[in-house]
Amino acid sequence: MSSEIAHIFSEPPARSTRIPGPPPVPAPAAVELTIDGRTVSVPAGATILDACRAESIHIPTLCFLENLTPVNACRVCVVEVAGARTLVPACSRPVEAGMTVQTASERVRHSRRLVLELLASSVDLSTAPGVADMLAEYGADPARFGPAAPPAQAGERDARQPGHHHVPDGAASATVAQPVKVDNELFVRDYAKCILCYKCVEACGVDAQNTFAIAVAGRGFDAHISTEYDTPLPASACVYCGNCIGVCPTGALMFRSEHEMRAAGTWDEAAQSRTDTICPYCGVGCTLTLHVQQGAIVKVTSPLDASITEGHLCVKGRFGFTFVGSGGDGG
Amino acid sequence: MDLVTLAPRATPDERAAVDVVLGAPVGRWDGGERADPEGGHVASGGHAARERRHLLLPVLHAIQERVGWISRPALEYACRRLSIPPADAYGVARFYGLFSTTLRPPIVAHVCDDIACRLAGAEDVCADLGRALGPAGEPALDGEATWLRSPCLGRCERAPAALFTVAGTLPETIAAAPVDAAGIVTRLERTAAGRRLVPAPTDTEPDEERLANVRRSVPQAGGPGLRILRRVGVTDPRSLDDYLATGGYRGLRRAMEIGREAVIAEVTASGLLGRGGAAFPTGRKWAAVAAQPGQPHYTVCNADESEPGTFKDRVLMEEDPYAIVEAMTIEGFATGSAHGFLYIRAEYPLSAARMAHALATARAAGYIGADILGSGVAFDIEIRRGAGAYVCGEETALFNSIEGKRGEPRNKPPFPVEVGLFGRPTAVNNIETLVNIPGIVADGGAAFAALGTQGSRGPKLFCISGSVPGPGVYEVEFGASLGDLIALAGGVTPGRALRAVLLGGAAGVFMGPDSLDLPLTFEATRAAGATLGSGVVMVFDQTADLVGTLRRVAAFFRDESCGQCVPCRVGTVRQEELLARLANGRPNGSVADELALLADLGLAMRDASICGLGQFASSAIESAVRAGLVAFAGHGEARA
Numbered sequence: 001m002s003s004e005i006a007h008i009f010s011e012p013p014a015r016s017t018r019i020p021g022p023p024p025v026p027a028p029a030a031v032e033l034t035i036d037g038r039t040v041s042v043p044a045g046a047t048i049l050d051a052c053r054a055e056s057i058h059i060p061t062l063c064f065l066e067n068l069t070p071v072n073a074c075r076v077c078v079v080e081v082a083g084a085r086t087l088v089p090a091c092s093r094p095v096e097a098g099m100t101v102q103t104a105s106e107r108v109r110h111s112r113r114l115v116l117e118l119l120a121s122s123v124d125l126s127t128a129p130g131v132a133d134m135l136a137e138y139g140a141d142p143a144r145f146g147p148a149a150p151p152a153q154a155g156e157r158d159a160r161q162p163g164h165h166h167v168p169d170g171a172a173s174a175t176v177a178q179p180v181k182v183d184n185e186l187f188v189r190d191y192a193k194c195i196l197c198y199k200c201v202e203a204c205g206v207d208a209q210n211t212f213a214i215a216v217a218g219r220g221f222d223a224h225i226s227t228e229y230d231t232p233l234p235a236s237a238c239v240y241c242g243n244c245i246g247v248c249p250t251g252a253l254m255f256r257s258e259h260e261m262r263a264a265g266t267w268d269e270a271a272q273s274r275t276d277t278i279c280p281y282c283g284v285g286c287t288l289t290l291h292v293q294q295g296a297i298v299k300v301t302s303p304l305d306a307s308i309t310e311g312h313l314c315v316k317g318r319f320g321f322t323f324v325g326s327g328g329d330g331g
Numbered sequence: 332m333d334l335v336t337l338a339p340r341a342t343p344d345e346r347a348a349v350d351v352v353l354g355a356p357v358g359r360w361d362g363g364e365r366a367d368p369e370g371g372h373v374a375s376g377g378h379a380a381r382e383r384r385h386l387l388l389p390v391l392h393a394i395q396e397r398v399g400w401i402s403r404p405a406l407e408y409a410c411r412r413l414s415i416p417p418a419d420a421y422g423v424a425r426f427y428g429l430f431s432t433t434l435r436p437p438i439v440a441h442v443c444d445d446i447a448c449r450l451a452g453a454e455d456v457c458a459d460l461g462r463a464l465g466p467a468g469e470p471a472l473d474g475e476a477t478w479l480r481s482p483c484l485g486r487c488e489r490a491p492a493a494l495f496t497v498a499g500t501l502p503e504t505i506a507a508a509p510v511d512a513a514g515i516v517t518r519l520e521r522t523a524a525g526r527r528l529v530p531a532p533t534d535t536e537p538d539e540e541r542l543a544n545v546r547r548s549v550p551q552a553g554g555p556g557l558r559i560l561r562r563v564g565v566t567d568p569r570s571l572d573d574y575l576a577t578g579g580y581r582g583l584r585r586a587m588e589i590g591r592e593a594v595i596a597e598v599t600a601s602g603l604l605g606r607g608g609a610a611f612p613t614g615r616k617w618a619a620v621a622a623q624p625g626q627p628h629y630t631v632c633n634a635d636e637s638e639p640g641t642f643k644d645r646v647l648m649e650e651d652p653y654a655i656v657e658a659m660t661i662e663g664f665a666t667g668s669a670h671g672f673l674y675i676r677a678e679y680p681l682s683a684a685r686m687a688h689a690l691a692t693a694r695a696a697g698y699i700g701a702d703i704l705g706s707g708v709a710f711d712i713e714i715r716r717g718a719g720a721y722v723c724g725e726e727t728a729l730f731n732s733i734e735g736k737r738g739e740p741r742n743k744p745p746f747p748v749e750v751g752l753f754g755r756p757t758a759v760n761n762i763e764t765l766v767n768i769p770g771i772v773a774d775g776g777a778a779f780a781a782l783g784t785q786g787s788r789g790p791k792l793f794c795i796s797g798s799v800p801g802p803g804v805y806e807v808e809f810g811a812s813l814g815d816l817i818a819l820a821g822g823v824t825p826g827r828a829l830r831a832v833l834l835g836g837a838a839g840v841f842m843g844p845d846s847l848d849l850p851l852t853f854e855a856t857r858a859a860g861a862t863l864g865s866g867v868v869m870v871f872d873q874t875a876d877l878v879g880t881l882r883r884v885a886a887f888f889r890d891e892s893c894g895q896c897v898p899c900r901v902g903t904v905r906q907e908e909l910l911a912r913l914a915n916g917r918p919n920g921s922v923a924d925e926l927a928l929l930a931d932l933g934l935a936m937r938d939a940s941i942c943g944l945g946q947f948a949s950s951a952i953e954s955a956v957r958a959g960l961v962a963f964a965g966h967g968e969a970r971a
Contacts, residue, residue, distance in 0.1 A: 075939040087938045114935030118901035163428030170911030212416030217425035223894030228417035229403045237335035
């Protein structure tokens with residue numbers, strides 16, 4: 001046996017027991033800019049909103065959510081950038097070196113106030129968390145557009161043709177008020193509360209669920225969230241993951257249980273406790289937050305910063321909790 | 332993604348319409364029959380199908396034209412074929428004004444009631460149609476036909492205008508102007524009785540009739556000293572030989588000789604600014620795209636001319652199509668792009684027909700294609716049609732539309748030169764801008780720059796309409812004043828006094844009669860707080876209903892807002908309601924309160940809207956108020 005062959009049959013060298021990690025990524029270069037007179041340094045690629053949050057400068061947001069791609073549609077986060085003709089959305093505009101940003105100038109406050117007034121005059125914001133504070137902070141007075149028009153009949157807004165509308169006489173201001181869509185056991189769609197932030201469409205589509213059961217249909221003020229041909233959810237691609245509910249900023253999408261308790265006047269958020277646990281169904285281990293009122297689970301969410309879910313769940317984790325209260329005998 | 336399609340099978344007609352665009356389905360997966368029972372588990376709906384997403388609008392057009400509306404089975408068949416979720420495709424179909432997702436009669440008269448047509452009595456036409464056929468949108472003539480109101484159809488020089496669409500196996504789209512109610516009803520009746528509007532194909536009118544039409548739209552046609560319009564009414568737009576005999580393709584040949592850097596240098600030296608409204612330096616745009624490392628690059632021509640009062644690009648496409656083909660080829664060569672898209676609004680059937688003919692003949696003669704003029708350079712152009720959406724004239728909305736999506740503008744930056752069509756570097760130019768290109772490249776940028784003024788080089792087209800004896804497209808060298816332009820069109824209608832001029836379109840500004848000395852240059856209009864916009868000069872005399880016009884402008888923006896951002900989506904509604912209150916003498920509080928609210932709305936729309944539509948939606952209205960051209964009365968007061 002030659003020495004070469006002996007070498008082949010010899011013990012291989014000991015391997016490292018360390019699991020190789022990804023190659024190190026160089027930290028992004030720092031970008032320096034000025035916000036409200038302060039010099040701020042943030043990593044390249046950060047948005048103005050990121051930079052403001054790092055500096056504890058409050059920027060209101062409605063259509064922004066950490067786990068979704070910014071669509072910058074609501075325009076409540078606009079800020080003034082020196083040299084720009086118009087205001088820019090803080091949520092999606094990347095910082096640039098030398099940028100000078102004002103977050104509370106008269107122009108900024110004006111546009112934010114108008115955006116809030118326009119929304120509050122056309123949408124029911126009564127269950128939108130934080131919006132009442134925003135309206136107060138910016139001195140918004142939605143009533144100055146006049147009295148609200150009566151609500152639309154069911155299906156009326158869905159049927160409007162793009163490029164056509166009834167000429168208003170000015171007696172009342174148009175709203176998106178319409179009956180709640182209740183077509184399944186699990187959640188309701190109250191589009192009278194919809195600010196068209198696109199979040200549910202994103203969560204249903206590329207940003208989370210990849211189901212694409214809903215999209216924006218129609219145009220202009222008649223744009224609305226819809227399944228194909230306004231078909232009820234049970235006859236659509238919906239898988240009831242409820243991730244649209246999880247991202248909805250106004251309560252337009254709501255657990256049916258919450259909707260009914262609110263209608264009955266028994267919904268009491270102050271009396272609710274929140275308990276984090278792990279979903280019992282499969283091995284993924286999603287974090288659930290159980291919202292419990294008087295000993296009964298009334299809603300399930302998942303924290304946005306949970307590493308596994310990023311706030312998103314499936315139908316079982318979201319809705320499969322009724323067995324918990326189904327009887328003391330384990331039945 | 333799990334493609335869920337639950338509707339019953341589409342009708343043979345609907346499937347045939349889709350298959351004309353996409354070819355026959357290959358198997359069960361994409362809506363056909365199971366092709367290969369043995370190995371039939373291979374799905375073909377992945378990347379290959381999704382890469383054809385951009386064919387969604389052509390497919391929707393095909394269904395709409397064949398059947399007259401887009402049913403759920405038809406849409407879901409298209410979704411199967413293209414692997415698009417039905418909700419998504421429905422959202423797209425519901426975005427465009429010329430698509431219907433509810434049953435609609437096959438014959439439709441789209442009657443323009445926009446600003447210029449309104450001045451020409453469009454409201455009377457609509458009222459008469461209502462009496463003759465019933466309310467807009469309701470089936471008439473035994474369910475065979477209906478009529479609808481339409482935004483500007485780009486035929487303001489011969490207002491009022493209408494567009495007829497006839498669905499069927501040989502669909503037709505015909506524009507007509509001027510029209511009256513009786514004529515519209517007769518056309519609908521004849522078509523319903525089985526007679527075609529004109530013999531197919533559409534572009535067969537005799538030369539004399541064609542020339543008479545051209546001279547009506549372009550009173551200067553054939554006159555001396557014209558540059559942009561030099562072939563209009565002189566050559567046959569359907570003849571490549573005519574084009575070549577009048578200097579055609581000199582520009583492209585010189586471009587190939589001097590190379591792409593030199594082409595961009597000539598365009599930069601010419602000082603040419605974009606004619607679509609934004610006045611961006613064309614040379615700089617091309618240089619930026621050429622320098623982009625990302626590949627491929629795209630060339631897009633924005634022929635979605637939808638600004639109310641604008642019709643110059645239509646005339647250029649109809650009468651000098653080869654110039655546009657040549658210019659796009661030069662642009663593609665200079666910016667390193669092999670693929671061009673020409674996006675024409677659906678309301679311009681003759682433009683699309685002439686451009687398609689020019690493309691086919693230019694391709695056959697080797698002026699576009701895989702090897703242009705034996706140079707080894709490849710460039711080809713695809714025509715895409717809009718479907719009734721003003722906002723698609725915004726460049727990023729136009730990209731989305733070509734990509735088969737809702738025409739929602741994107742946030743900028745990034746700008747199209749970096750991230751444009753299909754996310755690639757894209758040079759996008761307006762028709763009028765492009766028509767200047769062959770001459771600039773052939774004769775040098777310096778010759779072009781010698782024309783016009785310091786800040787506005789070259790010649791410029793204006794679309795004059797309203798209260799003048801000779802409305803039409805006019806070419807002047809930059810520097811002519813507003814008064815000069817109106818004089819070219821014969822002055823204000825005899826016996827009438829000038830009350831106002833709408834400059835730049837619905838997104839432009841109203842000027843008072845004291846503005847006639849204003850030079851129509853980029854710099855002078857900017858200094859005056861006005862805009863050239865798309866070159867609209869619409870003349871209003873003292874008989875015009877200016878308040879009604881303002882309400883129509885407000886209604887236009889409310890209709891055409893894409894709905895994406897709050898300031899525009901709701902602001903345009905509030906603006907229209909506010910004008911209605913003022914017009915009806917029922918202000919909330921005082922008139923001054925309402926005007927302050929109007930200004931508040933305007934500022935927020937201007938500052939916080941995503942795109943130019945919202946940013947300029949209050950421009951004309953506020954300018955008319957500011958210039959004192961309209962006056963409103965409060966409760967119980969007489970109107971001032």
